[in-house]
Amino acid sequence: MGRRNRVGIIYWHGDTGSHQVALTFDDGPNEPYTSQILDILDEYAVKATFFMVGRNVENFPQTARKVRQAGHVIGNHTYSHRGPILNTPSRVANEISKAGEVIRKVTSVSPYLFRPPYGAVGPRVLKQVERLGYVVSQWSVNAGDWMGAGPHKIKKRVLSQVEDGAIILMHDGRNLSPGHDRSSTVAALPEIILSLRDKGYELVTLPRLLKLGPLNDKKIS
């Protein structure tokens, strides 16, 4: 099934029979943490998905390009991470399309995955998301790294919740705070990857987990 048929759907996880899981990183790019995460992913040959905030892409354009060049997937996490989005439909649409434009301009990728800030997506937001051609991905495993947890706790949270088809939520940034400390996420990542592989999971991008078709399909922008 093509992506077009799936626009407007909200995904919380992939196939429960798949033995695959997806690592996702929200709120970046954010240096030096995004680059540190990229190094780890490269070392362990893992492809992940980054839900970027438009203004952070403007702050760290080279990092955004690096994410793309390393073969990871970029999703849209709005332009300024306002939320919950309780604004007018036109403001919602503007937040999403502005972020999409920035990501396109900087990385040459047309994102078609969307994750709302704070996971807040009501019918009004969903309508705009659908109109703009996006697929919504929430998550099934919350690493809780946004709550200031240490590496051990982050790892424990992920491993205690993970199951087949899991979408794992982590953070390489925080809202619009360039340089926000994500060293705990970085420190937890290698062991999370190793432990997931020990449990027999394959780590894939969200489009692969959700079987969403070609990454560079530009039919929907």
Ligand SMILES: [Zn+2]
């Ligand atoms: Zn966020």
